Amino acid sequence: MVNLTLLLCLVLGLCFSCRAEIKPDSNNNALDLDIVHYQPEQVHLAFGESVLDIVVTWNTRDNTNESICEYSEYSDGSKLDQVVKSAQGPVRFVDGGAKKAAQFIHRVTLPQLKPDTKYSYHCGSNWGWSAIYWFHTPLNHSNWSPSFAIYGDMGVENAASLPALQRETQLGKYDAILHVGDFAYDMCHEDGAVGDEFMRQVETIAAYVPYMVCPGNHEEKYNFSNYRARFNMPGNGDSLWYSFNMGPIHFVSFSTEVYYFFNYGMKLLTKQFAWLERDLAEANLPENRAKRPWIITYGHRPMYCSDDKEYDCNGQLETYIRQGLPTLKWFGLEDLFYKHGVDVEFFAHEHFYTRLWPIYDFKVYNGSAEAPYTNPKAPIQIITGSAGCNENREPFSKVLPEWNAFHSNDYGYTRLKAHNATHLYFEQVSDDKDGKIVDSFWVIKDKHGAYM
Incomplete structure (x- = not known):
């Protein structure tokens, strides 16, 4: 019956x-x-061409033939009186697994929103609507103090940092999230079902605050197809590399994976490097440094690390990202970042947290013995790859290198508060210790620009 x-x-x-x-x-x-x-799921936000253009992305299992977002300045949801409909409509995405599982991905941009304003919204179509969510737009100038949560390597299983991040995001603690690669372990598994589950889990974060990402090695399958389809980042339309401005910071996201997966060709590597050169040169112009003095990069695999496990990051071998391709030494990023005065570099991949002293070419360039992060003479690198996942934590080397300033393999995530043009504040949260701050430090700079 x-x-x-x-x-x-x-x-x-x-x-x-x-x-x-x-x-x-x-x-x-x-x-x-x-x-x-037809019901929307996996709702998430990102910045568009500016931080006042908010891109809403969601999925449906079947084709609704339309993608609509209704929104308004914050209310109880009874009056969502502004409507944006995507001219393109949903895009069919087929995972490359055995079953060739298909779904439909919807994107709508809410353009030119008011700064410092809370909005409520829902998305979907006349076949079905999401729950009503909210977000708060940032100010669109450099003279304010945004806050961020930053981490990599979370996963669906053992997503250790997820509960705290869910709570803190919905309490309005962050203006954006930076996820530095390795999302679901892996999005392509079970014909994309693992990716779907990850996106459902982080919806309670990403539907409330822009969720800005870069690819990791666990996103590689089928030429990063799940990553490219599910995330919509600003700029070049590819999401593998992009930049955006927020408060006093120019953020630069890039792919470390173009240095490793040459089965997809060399074109991505050469295009990204040329783009990085242009973007950083423009960001380092005196007039732009005056507006946004801080340059912060994030990419998945680190240049330096304090464990003996990784074949390409053990202090004895040169990393491709740092030094460039083997033998030729082309496309190395350490010299490029040093030349253009990058202040802070975030990485993940290693399942621990490490704060480095200011470093260039394996040498420490502290500001002074008493205040190493005051006017440092080289970029500061932070590895924050301990948000969870079903792989083991990485063990540290028995003899730590001299550039290792602090380390912890507690599960956790990093917070950043950009106070102003001269002061950044960082802290590392431990999930193992019920949210205890296990590391904190200030970076203070009177002047920004190239170190050379």
């Missing part, structure tokens, strides 16, 4: 988010239900 409630919904046309086509079996009995899913 077919469920009577479902039949009633079909007859009356009331079930919009989940419709069914009844198919007779060989005896002409209506038994098989081909369920069609």
